[in-house]
Amino acid sequence: MKDRILRALEKSPADYTEIRLERRQWTQVSYQNEDLEHLESSNDAGGMVRALVRGGWGITVFNQLDELERYVEEACRIATAVSHEIPEPVELAPLPSLQDDLPASMEQDFRAVSLRQKQKLLAEYNGILRANPGRLVMTGARYADLFREVTFANSEGTYLREERPDVTVRFMATAREGQDIQTAFDSDGRSAGFEEALSREAIPEKVARRAEALLSAKPAQGGVYTVVLDPLLAGVFIHEAFGHLCEADFLFKNDRLREVLCLGRRFGPPDLNVIDDGDRPGLRGNTRYDDEGAPRRPVHLIRQGVLEGFLHNRETARRMNAQPTGNARAVSYRYEPIVRMRHTYIDQGTVPFSEMIAGISQGIYACSAFGGQTELEQFTFSAGYAYEIKDGKIGEMLRDVVLTGNIFETLTRIDAIGDDLQLLGSAGGCGKGGQSGLPVTVGAPHIRIRELTLGGR
Amino acid sequence: MREIQAEEILHTMKGQVAEAEVFETETLAWPVSFKFGRLELAKLVQTRGRALRVIREGQLGFASSGDWSDAEGLTRAALESVELGGPAPFHFPPPRATSPVQCFDPEVERVEVSQMIEKGHALIDLLLSAHPQLQVDVSLQKSVQAVHLVNSTGLDMSYRRTSFSISLEVRRTEEGDILSLYEQSASRRLAEVEGIALAKRILERLNWAKTIVSIPSGSMPLLCVPRGLLLLLLPLQSGLNGRAVFRHISPLEGKEGQQVLDPRLTLVDDPCRDYAIGSAPFDDEGLPTAPKALIERGQLKGFLYDLKTAGLAGRTATGNGFRPGYTAPPCIDSGNWRLAPGDAPIADVLKTLPAVLLVEEVIGLGQGNVEQGEFSNNVGLGFLLRYGENTGRVKNTMISGNAYQLLQERLLALDDRLEWVYGSLEAPAVLVDAVSVTS
Numbered sequence: 001m002k003d004r005i006l007r008a009l010e011k012s013p014a015d016y017t018e019i020r021l022e023r024r025q026w027t028q029v030s031y032q033n034e035d036l037e038h039l040e041s042s043n044d045a046g047g048m049v050r051a052l053v054r055g056g057w058g059i060t061v062f063n064q065l066d067e068l069e070r071y072v073e074e075a076c077r078i079a080t081a082v083s084h085e086i087p088e089p090v091e092l093a094p095l096p097s098l099q100d101d102l103p104a105s106m107e108q109d110f111r112a113v114s115l116r117q118k119q120k121l122l123a124e125y126n127g128i129l130r131a132n133p134g135r136l137v138m139t140g141a142r143y144a145d146l147f148r149e150v151t152f153a154n155s156e157g158t159y160l161r162e163e164r165p166d167v168t169v170r171f172m173a174t175a176r177e178g179q180d181i182q183t184a185f186d187s188d189g190r191s192a193g194f195e196e197a198l199s200r201e202a203i204p205e206k207v208a209r210r211a212e213a214l215l216s217a218k219p220a221q222g223g224v225y226t227v228v229l230d231p232l233l234a235g236v237f238i239h240e241a242f243g244h245l246c247e248a249d250f251l252f253k254n255d256r257l258r259e260v261l262c263l264g265r266r267f268g269p270p271d272l273n274v275i276d277d278g279d280r281p282g283l284r285g286n287t288r289y290d291d292e293g294a295p296r297r298p299v300h301l302i303r304q305g306v307l308e309g310f311l312h313n314r315e316t317a318r319r320m321n322a323q324p325t326g327n328a329r330a331v332s333y334r335y336e337p338i339v340r341m342r343h344t345y346i347d348q349g350t351v352p353f354s355e356m357i358a359g360i361s362q363g364i365y366a367c368s369a370f371g372g373q374t375e376l377e378q379f380t381f382s383a384g385y386a387y388e389i390k391d392g393k394i395g396e397m398l399r400d401v402v403l404t405g406n407i408f409e410t411l412t413r414i415d416a417i418g419d420d421l422q423l424l425g426s427a428g429g430c431g432k433g434g435q436s437g438l439p440v441t442v443g444a445p446h447i448r449i450r451e452l453t454l455g456g457r
Numbered sequence: 458m459r460e461i462q463a464e465e466i467l468h469t470m471k472g473q474v475a476e477a478e479v480f481e482t483e484t485l486a487w488p489v490s491f492k493f494g495r496l497e498l499a500k501l502v503q504t505r506g507r508a509l510r511v512i513r514e515g516q517l518g519f520a521s522s523g524d525w526s527d528a529e530g531l532t533r534a535a536l537e538s539v540e541l542g543g544p545a546p547f548h549f550p551p552p553r554a555t556s557p558v559q560c561f562d563p564e565v566e567r568v569e570v571s572q573m574i575e576k577g578h579a580l581i582d583l584l585l586s587a588h589p590q591l592q593v594d595v596s597l598q599k600s601v602q603a604v605h606l607v608n609s610t611g612l613d614m615s616y617r618r619t620s621f622s623i624s625l626e627v628r629r630t631e632e633g634d635i636l637s638l639y640e641q642s643a644s645r646r647l648a649e650v651e652g653i654a655l656a657k658r659i660l661e662r663l664n665w666a667k668t669i670v671s672i673p674s675g676s677m678p679l680l681c682v683p684r685g686l687l688l689l690l691l692p693l694q695s696g697l698n699g700r701a702v703f704r705h706i707s708p709l710e711g712k713e714g715q716q717v718l719d720p721r722l723t724l725v726d727d728p729c730r731d732y733a734i735g736s737a738p739f740d741d742e743g744l745p746t747a748p749k750a751l752i753e754r755g756q757l758k759g760f761l762y763d764l765k766t767a768g769l770a771g772r773t774a775t776g777n778g779f780r781p782g783y784t785a786p787p788c789i790d791s792g793n794w795r796l797a798p799g800d801a802p803i804a805d806v807l808k809t810l811p812a813v814l815l816v817e818e819v820i821g822l823g824q825g826n827v828e829q830g831e832f833s834n835n836v837g838l839g840f841l842l843r844y845g846e847n848t849g850r851v852k853n854t855m856i857s858g859n860a861y862q863l864l865q866e867r868l869l870a871l872d873d874r875l876e877w878v879y880g881s882l883e884a885p886a887v888l889v890d891a892v893s894v895t896s
Contacts, residue, residue: 032704035543036542037543038519039518039538040519040521041520041534042522042534043522043523043530044506044522046523057497059501060502061500061501061502062502062504063506075501078570082496082498082574085578088495090623116540116541137704137705138818174704176705176706179708180829181706181828183828222857223895257635260630334502359549371825372824373820373821374629374820375635375835375837376637377634377822378835378837379820380835400826400831402834404853404855444837450554453853453855453895455833455857
């Protein structure tokens with residue numbers, strides 16, 4: 001295959017050409033209630049050619065690998081057509097020419113584990129999830145693994161092959177009392193082997209208990225509160241509400257937003273550090289090279305409260321006089337690499353959790369993210385569950401907690417950062433530009449925010 | 458060549474399983490996108506793939522592959538899957554007449570990428586000539602897809618479908634305020650996708666959004682224009698899904714024949730409307746599609762089912778087994794939804810109301826307890842109407858309520874005018890009372 005790739009690159013008349021091929025192999029097992037819902041073992045293979053002609057991109061996507069040269073030609077033809085239409089030609093920041101071959105690091109290769117064994121493991125977890133059915137009306141359990149082998153080669157002499165394993169488990173439970181229906185879920189995931197899926201009994205147990213407890217929880221009252229976020233919710237918050245704004249493909253042609261997000265400007269308290277790191281082997285979204293062949297590099301988005309960096313691909317780095325950061329990622333061969341996060345987290349602070357809640361006379365302790373969405377500066381997040389904080393103590397469980405606000409105002413209102421950083425993989429993934437389910441890891445310690453608006457009735 | 462291959466797979470499976478089915482798609486798509494007013498990329502996507510489902514001793518197996526040369530790997534994976542497989546309380550259907558619905562427009566197949574680029578430029582010019590500061594993103598896509606389904610009962614059906622879509626996303630960034638507007642149109646017919654109309658709507662909304670008004674917290678009427686109606690329809694999409702009923706998480710379970718919504722509401726699932734995005738002559742399991750009343754004058758008429766769920770629940774499949782792609786098994790999905798109009802212009806009612814929140818878009822749609830009908834969302838794009846007149850844009854505002862309750866007890870009015878949105882929903886504007894607003 002390598003010869004065919006090199007030959008196709010050599011024949012390309014474009015200024016720059018890259019070929020990215022991918023083999024994907026995955027299994028999925030899921031239970032709904034006591035029934036085995038889905039069991040699958042599948043594979044897929046395909047590729048993308050990107051050609052740059054006089055500053056215009058042409059792209060072809062295919063899943064029949066035997067006609068590489070034709071797809072290169074076609075990409076060049078499209079690129080030529082595009083190049084007539086663009087006022088500002090694309091240029092790429094320089095990268096060294098690299099050769100590397102990176103096999104996956106797995107204690108137990110999940111490709112060698114039989115489907116039956118995976119099904120058995122999940123059946124055990126499902127048993128735990130359904131051990132005390134109580135008012136549970138629906139439960140779901142899912143195991144999924146995906147092995148990607150990505151080969152990247154470009155006309156600058158780079159040739160990389162990287163294996164990227166990904167394993168996740170996910171559990172949900174829905175409890176019902178009359179017309180009242182409550183759902184809890186939790187998950188975990190890593191870029192690892194089958195070992196990641198083992199010994200996960202605590203998750204289904206916790207999920208079942210929480211769904212049941214939510215039926216008895218009080219709906220939260222809308223209003224403005226001091227809110228403490230747990231590490232998962234704080235991590236999702238920083239990823240969704242702030243991380244996406246720092247993606248340079250979004251920023252680089254946008255003068256107005258660049259004025260707001262101006263490097264060196266203060267956005268939060270002096271102990272606030274926000275980092276996007278790709279260099280934590282084993283975490284979801286960890287790769288040595290991104291999908292443009294750029295080596296990963298950790299980026300401080302905020303250092304000591306001050307905006308310090310953005311996330312780049314080769315094109316944005318060139319335009320904004322920065323270095324590629326290794327953030328050009330694609331969910332599969334069907335998509336072009338765009339600027340994406342990897343492991344995004346708020347770094348460790350110094351305030352112990354007990355001290356953080358001690359000073360709150362009336363507040364909310366919001367945990368786990370049910371979902372989140374942002375519309376530029378505006379964000380909305382649903383907590384999976386929450387508790388009242390009364391006179392410095394955790395009180396009754398609350399539900400229907402939806403947090404909303406303006407990210408720039410909210411960052412300045414962070415007034416305590418915990419000493420208990422956690423980095424959390426989950427079964428979900430990040431979505432952007434039509435590419436959803438990209439493996440990422442989020443994290444944070446507990447954080448406290450003053451004057452946060454809670455929706456509710 | 459392709460047909461022979463699918464049949465060969467069925468032939469190989471004979472004797473090893475009781476029933477087998479092969480689903481194949483072959484897709485050619487041309488996306489063109491402009492970012493920040495400039496052409497960013499044009500792309501050719503050429504892919505094909507197939508899925509194999511098998512039934513043996515009442516158990517179901519599934520596998521998919523994009524590699525058409527490796528039929529052996531596909532059959533092996535399906536056999537491994539059926540060995541452990543979940544229940545298959547159904548049979549693959551025999552051949553039947555399909556619904557006569559138009560899904561293919563040769564004009565879409567003929568449209569050139571250069572024409573799409575031209576169309577994109579024209580839209581950007583129109584928007585920028587009115588507001589040079591705007592950031593304008595435009596996406597256009599044409600696609601042509603062949604669908605082929607064969608099974609061991611002798612069913613062998615295929616059709617080709619086209620689609621064309623244009624979406625516009627416009628952002629206005631000012632210190633402390635970012636306004637974002639989105640419009641999209643999609644159809645299986647080229648002539649039905651009118652980009653200029655989308656751009657004009659955006660200009661109208663920008664005009665409406667010139668001033669920002671504050672809105673008091675409390676309870677007030679909410680006007681959902683058709684494109685903002687998913688806020689209220691999403692819970693129904695979930696509640697009318699036969700799977701949710703079978704799993705006892707639909708509040709509509711057991712209420713067939715009962716009055717569940719206001720008697721002015723009639724909702725039909727219609728996958729047979731010519732050229733609509735949710736249309737198909739047969740579903741992805743081989744059942745003919747048909748229009749179905751789900752809610753008639755507020756009465757619950759029925760739910761949507763695919764073969765498997767219908768089998769589990771002892772119901773009849775409604776031809777709503779659709780696949781999101783060849784790599785996933787069929788699941789229940791609606792075709793196109795049509796909500797019947799009211800009989801008088803909604804403006805007549807709005808004229809009498811001192812304060813109405815008009816919502817076009819919310820942030821975080823689908824979060825929270827959708828099954829139960831609960832919503833609690835930040836308003837992405839909303840306006841405050843006073844006696845029917847727009848007074849300005851509302852921001853940093855949260856709305857919450859329960860869609861079932863609002864549509865049952867608090868429906869004020871339906872507009873007498875219908876609008877097509879997203880290529881798969883036809884609906885009037887809906888006005889409901891007493892929605893909780895936190896600002």
